[in-house]
Amino acid sequence: MADLQKFLGDRCLTVLNIPGKGRSLFTARDFRPGEVILSQEPYICVPNNESRCDGCFKTNNLKKCSGCQVVWYCGSSCQKSEWKLHRHECIALSRLEKEKRMLVTPTIRLMLKLYIKRNLQNDKVMPITTTDNYSLVEAMVSHMSELDEKQLMLYAQMANLVNLVLQLPSIDLKEIAENFSKFSCNAHSICDSELRPQGIGLFPLVSIINHSCSPNAILVFEEQMAVVRAMENISKDSEVTISYIETAGSTLTRQKSLKEQYLFHCECAGCSNIGKPHDIEESAILEGYRCANETCTGFLLRDPDEKGFVCQKCKLLRSKEEVKKLAGDVKTVSEKAPASPSAENKQDAIALYKAMEKLHIRLYHSFSITLMRTREKLLKMLMEVESWREVLNYCRLIVPVYQRIYPATHPLIGLQFYTQGKLEWLLGETEEAVRSLAKAFEILRISHGTSTHFMKELSEKLDEARAEASYKLLALKDACNDDN
Numbered sequence: 097m098a099d100l101q102k103f104l105g106d107r108c109l110t111v112l113n114i115p116g117k118g119r120s121l122f123t124a125r126d127f128r129p130g131e132v133i134l135s136q137e138p139y140i141c142v143p144n145n146e147s148r149c150d151g152c153f154k155t156n157n158l159k160k161c162s163g164c165q166v167v168w169y170c171g172s173s174c175q176k177s178e179w180k181l182h183r184h185e186c187i188a189l190s191r192l193e194k195e196k197r198m199l200v201t202p203t204i205r206l207m208l209k210l211y212i213k214r215n216l217q218n219d220k221v222m223p224i225t226t227t228d229n230y231s232l233v234e235a236m237v238s239h240m241s242e243l244d245e246k247q248l249m250l251y252a253q254m255a256n257l258v259n260l261v262l263q264l265p266s267i268d269l270k271e272i273a274e275n276f277s278k279f280s281c282n283a284h285s286i287c288d289s290e291l292r293p294q295g296i297g298l299f300p301l302v303s304i305i306n307h308s309c310s311p312n313a314i315l316v317f318e319e320q321m322a323v324v325r326a327m328e329n330i331s332k333d334s335e336v337t338i339s340y341i342e343t344a345g346s347t348l349t350r351q352k353s354l355k356e357q358y359l360f361h362c363e364c365a366g367c368s369n370i371g372k373p374h375d376i377e378e379s380a381i382l383e384g385y386r387c388a389n390e391t392c393t394g395f396l397l398r399d400p401d402e403k404g405f406v407c408q409k410c411k412l413l414r415s416k417e418e419v420k421k422l423a424g425d426v427k428t429v430s431e432k433a434p435a436s437p438s439a440e441n442k443q444d445a446i447a448l449y450k451a452m453e454k455l456h457i458r459l460y461h462s463f464s465i466t467l468m469r470t471r472e473k474l475l476k477m478l479m480e481v482e483s484w485r486e487v488l489n490y491c492r493l494i495v496p497v498y499q500r501i502y503p504a505t506h507p508l509i510g511l512q513f514y515t516q517g518k519l520e521w522l523l524g525e526t527e528e529a530v531r532s533l534a535k536a537f538e539i540l541r542i543s544h545g546t547s548t549h550f551m552k553e554l555s556e557k558l559d560e561a562r563a564e565a566s567y568k569l570l571a572l573k574d575a576c577n578d579d580n
């Protein structure tokens with residue numbers, strides 16, 4: 097612990113224990129928006145599905161490990177760098193019957209790697225450092241005593257599988273089960289620059305950071321390195337917080353998912369407003385129905401006489417029967433709509449999702465999360481069929497909803513502006529493209545910094561779009577002068 101405090105102290109950070117929260121990371125100086133507070137390579141990590149390189153998580157030019165036939169590599173460089181750990185995993189996996197190998201999920205593999213690395217560090221085959229150290233995993237919260245019987249049974253079964261694979265003489269099944277519980281509230285999903293999940297990993301320093309629904313910092317990844325950046329001015333002696341969950345949703349929805357996975361009741365500034373008029377309004381907008389009058393933007397609350405839902409702006413009643421009928425229609429369509437449509441049925445899926453969108457527009461408020469999710473899905477499918485104009489239209493519908501539900505510097509807003517800007521440019525709307533790409537850069541430089549390949553690419557695109565816009569303007573002026 098003294099070593100860790102020294103390491104953090106050198107970075108102007110400190111760990112304090114807060115009653116009800118446990119270990120908490122605090123600043124010992126001011127941090128500016130976009131500044132890196134902390135970064136860490138994973139103690140262990142695995143890709144999230146089997147067709148990704150185990151070393152770099154890339155998906156092209158993959159070859160299966162000839163030994164275990166489970167793990168993939170993109171080339172000898174990744175294979176070599178992973179060999180110290182994989183050598184032991186490979187032997188263990190090769191012993192397994194083929195059907196049992198199917199049970200080895202990414203989470204099971206993460207546990208296998210955890211024990212292999214611990215043993216290699218104990219045997220001094222791998223170095224131990226202040227931040228790359230099993231004792232940091234031991235310090236993580238597990239919430240074991242709060243788990244229900246069903247969860248405990250599941251972890252016990254998973255521990256048995258790990259034991260079956262590793263066959264280590266001194267393995268402690270209870271400890272493995274407890275480590276699964278630690279994974280649940282401490283492991284992080286490793287995402288690429290566009291926030292698409294690539295794998296999972298344990299980052300014991302990052303795991304010291306507590307949650308807030310309106311956090312002052314953000315966790316992103318550069319390749320597999322976790323990077324925590326300040327999202328706003330953080331003054332000296334403040335707690336550093338990140339968000340553990342997707343914050344789009346009502347306070348109740350956020351609190352439910354934090355309780356389910358992380359086993360705590362959030363009392364952040366946002367959550368402490370629960371039940372207050374503004375919180376009720378926001379929840380009704382994000383998760384409730386729209387006014388029966390299509391031109392009204394009011395939000396609806398349950399009618400005290402149980403007849404339906406009353407618009408808080410124009411006082412119009414939307415009957416229970418009408419809402420029930422529409423919700424039934426939504427259910428019928430959504431049952432037919434495939435969650436992950438194949439290439440062959442993409443057009444059918446798009447038609448179904450568009451039908452669903454129409455129903456959602458009639459049922460929900462225009463800022464509804466459900467409607468937004470349907471549009472996100474449509475945007476993704478339309479991108480796959482390269483229907484660019486439609487994709488752009490959906491971008492323009494989604495951005496205002498993101499701007500309402502996320503803080504102004506949230507990377508999802510920046511990424512959406514990035515997509516919008518690229519499409520506007522592609523479709524010849526150069527001036528709009530410059531505006532969108534500039535907004536994307538302004539937002540993403542805070543969460544993503546400016547030095548990564550991704551941000552350099554964005555910056556280059558912005559410069560090119562600006563150059564093209566100036567060229568177009570000059571050409572237009574010349575044409576006007578010629579006319580005169």
Ligand SMILES: C[S@@+](CC[C@H](N)C(=O)[O-])C[C@H]1O[C@@H](n2cnc3c(N)ncnc32)[C@H](O)[C@@H]1O
Pocket residue numbers: 116117118119120235236237239281282302303304305306307308358359360361362363364
């Ligand atoms: C990744 S750990 C964070 C570090 C943790 N405080 C510790 O002592 O190791 C996640 C756990 O921290 C606690 N935690 C995180 N954020 C919290 C918050 N805002 N309020 C209360 N507890 C919180 C919960 O027990 C949660 O399961």
